[in-house]
Amino acid sequence: MMGYYKMIWQVLFSLSLVSLGSCAQGFLARPTLRDASRPDPGGLRATRSYRTCYITQKIDHFGFSEDRTFKQRYLVVDRHWNEDTGSVLFYTGNEGDITWFANNTGFMWNIAEELNAILVFAEHRYYGESLPFGNKTFSDVKYLNYLTSEQALADFAVLIQHLKNTVPGILNTPVIAIGGSYGGMLAAWLRMKYPNIVIGALAASAPIWQFENLVPCGTFYRIVTEDFRKSGDCCSQSIRNSWAAINRLASSKEGLKWLSSAFHLCSPLKTLEDAAVFKAWLSETWVNLAMVDYPYKADFLEPLPAWPIEVACKYLKYSKLPDKLLLQNIFQAVNIYYNYTGSTSCFNLSQTATKSLGLQGWSYQACTEMVMPLCSDGISDMFEPQKWDLHAYSEECFNTWGVKPRALWIPTLYGGKNISAHSNIIFSNGGLDPWSGGGVTHNITDTLVAVVIPEGAHHLDLRSNSPFDPSSVLQARLLEVHYMKLWIQQYRANKGPK
Amino acid sequence: MMGYYKMIWQVLFSLSLVSLGSCAQGFLARPTLRDASRPDPGGLRATRSYRTCYITQKIDHFGFSEDRTFKQRYLVVDRHWNEDTGSVLFYTGNEGDITWFANNTGFMWNIAEELNAILVFAEHRYYGESLPFGNKTFSDVKYLNYLTSEQALADFAVLIQHLKNTVPGILNTPVIAIGGSYGGMLAAWLRMKYPNIVIGALAASAPIWQFENLVPCGTFYRIVTEDFRKSGDCCSQSIRNSWAAINRLASSKEGLKWLSSAFHLCSPLKTLEDAAVFKAWLSETWVNLAMVDYPYKADFLEPLPAWPIEVACKYLKYSKLPDKLLLQNIFQAVNIYYNYTGSTSCFNLSQTATKSLGLQGWSYQACTEMVMPLCSDGISDMFEPQKWDLHAYSEECFNTWGVKPRALWIPTLYGGKNISAHSNIIFSNGGLDPWSGGGVTHNITDTLVAVVIPEGAHHLDLRSNSPFDPSSVLQARLLEVHYMKLWIQQYRANKGPK
Numbered sequence: 001m002m003g004y005y006k007m008i009w010q011v012l013f014s015l016s017l018v019s020l021g022s023c024a025q026g027f028l029a030r031p032t033l034r035d036a037s038r039p040d041p042g043g044l045r046a047t048r049s050y051r052t053c054y055i056t057q058k059i060d061h062f063g064f065s066e067d068r069t070f071k072q073r074y075l076v077v078d079r080h081w082n083e084d085t086g087s088v089l090f091y092t093g094n095e096g097d098i099t100w101f102a103n104n105t106g107f108m109w110n111i112a113e114e115l116n117a118i119l120v121f122a123e124h125r126y127y128g129e130s131l132p133f134g135n136k137t138f139s140d141v142k143y144l145n146y147l148t149s150e151q152a153l154a155d156f157a158v159l160i161q162h163l164k165n166t167v168p169g170i171l172n173t174p175v176i177a178i179g180g181s182y183g184g185m186l187a188a189w190l191r192m193k194y195p196n197i198v199i200g201a202l203a204a205s206a207p208i209w210q211f212e213n214l215v216p217c218g219t220f221y222r223i224v225t226e227d228f229r230k231s232g233d234c235c236s237q238s239i240r241n242s243w244a245a246i247n248r249l250a251s252s253k254e255g256l257k258w259l260s261s262a263f264h265l266c267s268p269l270k271t272l273e274d275a276a277v278f279k280a281w282l283s284e285t286w287v288n289l290a291m292v293d294y295p296y297k298a299d300f301l302e303p304l305p306a307w308p309i310e311v312a313c314k315y316l317k318y319s320k321l322p323d324k325l326l327l328q329n330i331f332q333a334v335n336i337y338y339n340y341t342g343s344t345s346c347f348n349l350s351q352t353a354t355k356s357l358g359l360q361g362w363s364y365q366a367c368t369e370m371v372m373p374l375c376s377d378g379i380s381d382m383f384e385p386q387k388w389d390l391h392a393y394s395e396e397c398f399n400t401w402g403v404k405p406r407a408l409w410i411p412t413l414y415g416g417k418n419i420s421a422h423s424n425i426i427f428s429n430g431g432l433d434p435w436s437g438g439g440v441t442h443n444i445t446d447t448l449v450a451v452v453i454p455e456g457a458h459h460l461d462l463r464s465n466s467p468f469d470p471s472s473v474l475q476a477r478l479l480e481v482h483y484m485k486l487w488i489q490q491y492r493a494n495k496g497p498k
Numbered sequence: 499m500m501g502y503y504k505m506i507w508q509v510l511f512s513l514s515l516v517s518l519g520s521c522a523q524g525f526l527a528r529p530t531l532r533d534a535s536r537p538d539p540g541g542l543r544a545t546r547s548y549r550t551c552y553i554t555q556k557i558d559h560f561g562f563s564e565d566r567t568f569k570q571r572y573l574v575v576d577r578h579w580n581e582d583t584g585s586v587l588f589y590t591g592n593e594g595d596i597t598w599f600a601n602n603t604g605f606m607w608n609i610a611e612e613l614n615a616i617l618v619f620a621e622h623r624y625y626g627e628s629l630p631f632g633n634k635t636f637s638d639v640k641y642l643n644y645l646t647s648e649q650a651l652a653d654f655a656v657l658i659q660h661l662k663n664t665v666p667g668i669l670n671t672p673v674i675a676i677g678g679s680y681g682g683m684l685a686a687w688l689r690m691k692y693p694n695i696v697i698g699a700l701a702a703s704a705p706i707w708q709f710e711n712l713v714p715c716g717t718f719y720r721i722v723t724e725d726f727r728k729s730g731d732c733c734s735q736s737i738r739n740s741w742a743a744i745n746r747l748a749s750s751k752e753g754l755k756w757l758s759s760a761f762h763l764c765s766p767l768k769t770l771e772d773a774a775v776f777k778a779w780l781s782e783t784w785v786n787l788a789m790v791d792y793p794y795k796a797d798f799l800e801p802l803p804a805w806p807i808e809v810a811c812k813y814l815k816y817s818k819l820p821d822k823l824l825l826q827n828i829f830q831a832v833n834i835y836y837n838y839t840g841s842t843s844c845f846n847l848s849q850t851a852t853k854s855l856g857l858q859g860w861s862y863q864a865c866t867e868m869v870m871p872l873c874s875d876g877i878s879d880m881f882e883p884q885k886w887d888l889h890a891y892s893e894e895c896f897n898t899w900g901v902k903p904r905a906l907w908i909p910t911l912y913g914g915k916n917i918s919a920h921s922n923i924i925f926s927n928g929g930l931d932p933w934s935g936g937g938v939t940h941n942i943t944d945t946l947v948a949v950v951i952p953e954g955a956h957h958l959d960l961r962s963n964s965p966f967d968p969s970s971v972l973q974a975r976l977l978e979v980h981y982m983k984l985w986i987q988q989y990r991a992n993k994g995p996k
Contacts, residue, residue: 058904061907062561062646062648063561063643064643064646064901064902065640065642065643065901067901067902142563145562145564146561148560148561148562151560157911194911196910196916196917196919368562403562403563403565404562406556406562408659409559412655413652413655415692418694420992421694421921421922422693422919423919424919
């Protein structure tokens with residue numbers, strides 16, 4: 001079961017990966033930039049370059065026995081900064097390589113000039129190059145003890161303080177946290193826990209309520225199902241019917257062989273357990289498609305067409321076919337996701353998203369703090385019924401990592417539904433995004449505001465402007481900038497004239 | 499140097515110690531109370547009894563490798579609770595035995611009925627009975643790794659959640675944090691970091707700004723000096739002149755012998771180092787007197803008279819006496835503090851306050867997070883000049899505990915001067931209290947308010963009502979209750995009718 005939930009998270013940020021040039025180290029060093037002009041997946045061309053810097057961080061912010069340090073990587077773009085009117089837009093890195101996030105957060109690059117902003121993209125510890133114990137980091141679970149959201153937030157707070165104390169002219173520059181998905185949760189939590197450090201946060205597609213006892217566990221799969229239901233006649237029903245068809249085939253050696261061949265699997269299915277992994281891989285594919293159901297062609301491991309669910313659903317118009325015919329159609333739909341260009345020779349069940357994501361790190365986090373209940377019933381959703389079973393989940397975590405999840409800790413630590421005492425956080429969510437079920441989609445107070453993008457998938461608003469953007473995301477971005485400017489104005493008004 | 503600062507903290511709560519009866523364990527168990535009627539040191543008689551309970555807490559809230567638990571002690575008084583109109587007043591325990599704090603926080607007992615409140619007194623980990631590693635806790639510094647303010651706040655948050663989830667009828671009862679001194683800092687920080695858990699906080703005599711770069715390090719000793727200056731002609735000048743007199747005597751064996759005898763020391767002074775310890779002990783005595791300069795007789799290790807500085811200053815009317823005459827007068831003044839009843843046969847330089855305080859624990863905390871710069875110049879204060887030297891302090895910490903202090907961590911973590919985004923905290927300070935120099939003594943916002951008690955020493959407002967209370971403390975208590983009622987009203991209004 002664990003693998004199932006674990007893998008879903010794998011693709012939270014499965015967006016296009018383009019390698020950018022790095023540059024001179026050290027924040028104040030004159031950069032020797034290697035600009036990387038490239039086609040923007042969102043449609044606009046942009047020149048994106050940054051400096052790569054490192055800060056020495058304590059491995060343990062919350063204890064004094066472990067006094068060693070590591071290098072945290074962060075990226076800086078300061079060509080638009082104005083000391084008198086500017087701001088710092090601080091990307092709270094999540095579970096992957098920070099260069100990949102920097103390149104997939106076009107929104108920040110797009111608004112940097114308007115806000116006279118320095119962009120800072122901070123890498124999350126235990127991901128990318130920011131490994132507390134270097135090559136040894138994932139060699140023993142004892143080294144993972146400092147992989148928590150609290151430590152990550154402390155890194156961010158210390159980094160911002162460091163910049164304020166060392167970059168000339170920046171001391172009184174207001175800092176705004178921006179992040180998406182888990183990074184959006186971190187942005188919101190950074191504002192909640194360190195309002196002295198950031199004046200506000202944009203938390204895009206941040207499922208801060210996808211935790212024990214806060215939202216129904218079934219909403220996630222219902223939203224995925226709804227995306228498919230709306231995208232073509234019989235589409236979700238075809239998928240709903242596919243599980244029984246697979247189960248019937250998987251009950252014989254011959255059927256397993258047929259499935260392996262029909263789905264072009266690199267390793268053939270041999271047992272019922274293999275078939276379960278196969279079904280989890282399929283489920284994850286549908287979830288992935290819902291998360292990246294963007295209105296334009298976008299790079300995503302392999303290129304995807306605009307509105308990919310609609311394209312996939314063209315193969316799923318008939319739900320009451322004989323098993324093999326139905327599953328051949330399912331294969332065609334899956335093929336859109338994994339093989340849009342037609343260059344993939346076989347499918348690997350353990351590979352569903354970019355390698356820029358840190359799967360091991362996230363698996364550990366999901367087994368400790370980030371316990372996000374999901375369930376399906378097969379009736380209000382198109383998935384096989386699966387209850388949320390914390391006990392079984394916990395057992396699997398213990399077997400995998402030797403640790404037990406603490407399901408109630410995050411709601412205690414970060415407030416659960418009870419967050420109205422905080423301020424200056426924008427929670428944006430896409431109506432197509434399954435994670436919106438755990439997000440904040442209604443205003444909580446005048447300063448804890450929700451922005452809903454009905455036509456948006458997973459943090460579409462953080463992506464570059466595109467001519468194909470629906471008006472709802474354009475409006476969302478305008479509103480987000482409006483709030484950020486308001487916070488900056490209020491901050492400057494309170495500080496008085498410079 | 500370390501010992502000097504360390505010892506000052508020793509007496510933050512050096513108030514009367516009266517042993518109370520404990521009672522049945524378990525929050526819901528019917529108590530078999532052993533009421534302890536006793537004269538109230540503040541003047542009023544009161545019957546004080548509580549139930550003693552324990553909660554299982556994670557030793558490490560911020561990491562998953564250490565999954566063991568310990569028993570945290572807390573005390574409960576619920577005879578005034580009303581489910582519909584009531585509140586929880588939650589004492590955030592500080593560096594000592596919780597029964598001692600419960601007995602020295604008469605204010606909470608006095609207002610319990612008016613607020614229909616349950617009182618909960620939570621013991622701070624590593625103090626009293628709440629030892630994470632039992633008898634081994636202080637046997638090796640490795641066991642002290644979980645002694646931090648963050649862990650203590652997490653304990654409090656988990657305990658409150660536990661009560662809400664287990665005590666019938668309490669789920670929607672608003673909780674207010676109350677604490678004094680370091681406990682006041684914890685109360686304020688609990689509200690800042692867990693506004694989902696407590697609706698507000700009374701932080702009495704909480705020097706949240708007595709940290710690196712936030713306030714001048716010399717204010718503390720200037721306030722002590724001012725207390726003595728105002729309490730008698732030549733009083734502070736006599737003390738200022740005493741150091742040179744001691745130094746002259748300490749330069750000879752004969753002089754050391756004379757000092758040992760004149761001051762009735764249990765262990766005679768033999769070296770210049772001994773003389774330095776002797777001077778630190780004297781300094782601490784003056785600081786202690788300033789902290790507990792209460793308007794009525796109070797138990798304090800040994801009983802103290804009302805306005806003890808005034809009494810001590812009666813012996814210090816002549817500052818320009820020959821060395822030995824001056825120091826004989828100094829002895830008489832010190833004698834007020836250590837031997838008001840005349841039953842002490844000799845003075846022990848390592849014993850300046852109640853044993854209910856956890857000296858080892860606090861020493862470790864002062865060497866890790868709680869780095870509170872203090873300094874003196876001998877001109878604007880009556881003490882020997884002593885610069886604040888973080889480097890030397892750090893070295894001494896490393897020699898003592900094998901850890902190095904992180905002087906900037908607390909301001910980063912808890913906001914330093916930049917706390918206006920928070921709400922519902924009362925910062926009360928006494929004008930006579932040296933710690934008020936590091937406290938919040940002006941309103942920050944409409945909901946972060948300062949209450950100043952000009953005639954108050956260290957958290958006088960938290961003590962029981964007394965006929966000898968100056969009107970300023972009576973007004974302060976009224977105002978504090980007013981704010982608490984306001985928070986409760988607002989909370990209930992937001993929750994809607996029950």
